[in-house]
Amino acid sequence: MNPGFQMNPQIIIDTSYFAAAFLFIYGLKRMSSPVTARSGIVVAGFGMLVATLASFLYVFGINEAAEPHLNTNVALAAAALGLGTIWAWWSGKKVAMTAMPQMVALYNGMGGGAAAAIAAVELLRPGAVHETVPLVLAILGALIGSVALSGSLIAWAKLDGRIDGTWRMPGQQVFNGLIFLVTLTIGAYIIFIAGGHAHSGVVAAFFAGALLFGVLMTMPIGGADMPVVISLYNAFTGLAVGFEGYVLQNPALMIAGMVVGSAGTLLTLLMAKAMNRSVANVIFSNFGAAAEEQQGEIKGSQKPAEAGDAAINMRYAAKVIIAPGYGLAVAQAQHKLYEFVKLLVDAGVEVKFAIHPVAGRMPGHMNVLLAEAGVPYDMIFDLEDVNGEFKDADVAIVIGANDTVNPAARTNKSSPIYGMPILNVDQARQVYVVKRGQGKGYSGVGLFGSGKRAVFR
Incomplete structure (x- = not known):
């Protein structure tokens, strides 16, 4: 090799992201069969490892000359990665099979929360220049990710028995619609009036509205519909990650988000079909209440x-x-x-x-x-x-x-x-x-x- 040859760090990063995307897709393909599902999970896990290591190339300042704002705090990033790895390993080993749905709900929520946090950092970063399309996607990712976070936490609490039954009030759908409309209005203000440089209080109000809507949307849904809700929030998380990947121009996030979002959407539709109901019916109907009201006397011979x-x-x-x-x-x-x-x-x-x-x-x-x-x-x-x-x-x-x-x-x-x-x-x-x-x-x-x-x- 020519001793004067020097590999462009950006080539290493892009190649790593391509490899990670391939491993994500190939792993998902293997998950389609029970025989190969276990190895598919391992393959996708290696893809995530590759994507994480590629991200640390930015953290250590390899690409600092081209992107000075990416000179991230190495110690803080490493600490977060270490804590997350330890907690995930411990909880994954400890969780019982009966509690697996709760863990899936929590992981869905964390993914949505991470996407929302990325958007918050971009919106609050001093001196940032925001173009309209990336800004729109950042706001949409923040909205969807926040809803997935708070909604998934409620789903986890319902499945885990920490919240019993459902919470409803007269005119709740109208009230939920108003909260969603107000949140959208604040988002539109941040995009088209403030140009992405809104006051931190306005940004906080936007996230508060999105989180509140996630709670209000999930609380009325009956326990029997929680599997569909978890799958729906999984799709939300993927969509939010894909949007934020575009904002950061990160191919691994974009591809992973699209794969998770499309797979979650398909699974949600299949589950709703298996219950002979539409997704809208799951979200906007009082299924749990109807079950109690229409139960009637149990018939038949036992x-x-x-x-x-x-x-x-x-x-x-x-x-x-x-x-x-x-x-x-x-x-x-x-x-x-x-x-x-x-x-x-x-x-x-x-x-x-x-x-x-x-x-x-x-x-x-x-x-x-x-x-x-x-x-x-x-x-x-x-x-x-x-x-x-x-x-x-x-x-x-x-x-x-x-x-x-x-x-x-x-x-x-x-x-x-x-x-x-x-x-x-x-x-x-x-x-x-x-x-x-x-x-x-x-x-x-x-x-x-x-x-x-x-x-x-």
Whole structure:
């Protein structure tokens, strides 16, 4: 190599960002299959590491001559990175599978908050020159990121039981709309009148309005809709990160934000479709209240069964289909369940697991739970792939599920879950339901049934 040759630092940074973007996309692709999902997460994690190290090239002043304002406080940045890494590692190791949705909600919120913080730094930076398009995107990113932060924190508190029920008041949608309109007006003032150099008090009022709107928008939403809300805020976070990436001219942030935003949007739409509802209906309707008001008397026949009798029935069955729900996760019974399944398989019984798109409290929650117990992937089937087989099953077992198997979704037009696709467990020749109680499901609706259900504990 020519001793006089010197690599341009900007080339190193741009190449690193390209590599990080490739790793993000490739990792997301591998996450599409349970078989490769684990390695996909590792690949995407390496992408984030590469992007972080590339950012530190600015921190250490390699590009200081071209961008003097990027001479960041190295000690502060390193301390923040170290604290975040330690906290994430510790909390990730400690968190139970049943609390994974809460952790996802928190991480979503932190991503949105980080995007909003980037915008705040740009808006409050002395002597900054703001062009109109980057300024518009900075304000939009700040708005969306702030809403994702405060909304995700409320979703976490609801899922974690720190906030019980919902909070509503007369004319709440109108009030929420006014708060949003005022916040937009302040944002427009910062862009078109102040030119990005508004007083710090005005900027603070903008962020306060955005954070307040996130709280007000999330508080009325019922607990059964929290998975959709978390997915929606995930999309918000990605969108905010993409906007702020454009403001900073950071390709890694732009690509990562677009990937997360598009994936989160698609997931939100798929989940809403699985519940036979629109996203607008989730956000603007009083789903939880409707469930309580329209519950009505629980109908159907519930016949207790001895565990031994049920075991004999399943031992001599040709096909058994298991429909797990969140109750399985709470009981941490997946390992014992798989031990039982192996006994059936060894006896020549065909066993399949039927997974509803919204089983548990987040997409993929039940798949991960079963994989943790060692259940082979080829025994796990999605609703659309297995629903037609229930009529040929000798036994269907419902474990800790309610809304996802409730036949009221087909017939009871007054039920809040009417029209939601369900697992056709009631079409099996014999149905066993394992539940801690005989009351309501997560949506507040009781488990209606046909006369051939047996309940055992």
